[in-house]
Amino acid sequence: MGEKEVVHVARFDSPVGALRVASTLRGLAYLELPRASGRGLSGWLRRQRPSVQVVEGFAPNREAVRQVLEYLEGKRREFALALDLRGTPFQREVWQALLGIPRGETRSYREIAEAVGRPGALRAVGGANGANPVPLVVPCHRVIESGGRLGGFGGGAELKAWILALEGAAPADAEPRLL
Numbered sequence: 001m002g003e004k005e006v007v008h009v010a011r012f013d014s015p016v017g018a019l020r021v022a023s024t025l026r027g028l029a030y031l032e033l034p035r036a037s038g039r040g041l042s043g044w045l046r047r048q049r050p051s052v053q054v055v056e057g058f059a060p061n062r063e064a065v066r067q068v069l070e071y072l073e074g075k076r077r078e079f080a081l082a083l084d085l086r087g088t089p090f091q092r093e094v095w096q097a098l099l100g101i102p103r104g105e106t107r108s109y110r111e112i113a114e115a116v117g118r119p120g121a122l123r124a125v126g127g128a129n130g131a132n133p134v135p136l137v138v139p140c141h142r143v144i145e146s147g148g149r150l151g152g153f154g155g156g157a158e159l160k161a162w163i164l165a166l167e168g169a170a171p172a173d174a175e176p177r178l179l
Contacts (some may be wrong), residue, residue: 005121007024008022009055010061016034016072019032019033019034019068028081029086031133072136079137083137085134086133091129092166095128095138097124098129098138098143099138105169106143107143108145109143129143
């Protein structure tokens, strides 16, 4: 039987609440937002190979934690992290398209579907967006409904609005404020 892959997990406090990250030797693999919908980090870990060994460890996650905190404090505009994104080929294609959305801008689910060459796959794009394991870093919060409504977000609509306001992508009267 093969050697177990080590996943380092760390919890830290941020301006929006407690967050957890998980990383492998390849890079950041998971970022759990506060009030995340779904099964969160524990569900993600269960879906990984049975050969995963979970180790609590802040040191291997230090750079990811630093960059996420800087971002949430408005001191960082872009992330410079190695990522270990795990998903289907379609999900990874959608996540790559999300990485192309500049800070301060949004795209509709339809625009992302068109960008990946599947203009009729709005629901599939929404599903891939919702399955994004590293929100904030892969900016799924920048995807909104065609009519301008926020749409869904794993951390909730209030956090999505806060993040968009922090980035300057919200209406002028929406000021970023701590939740």
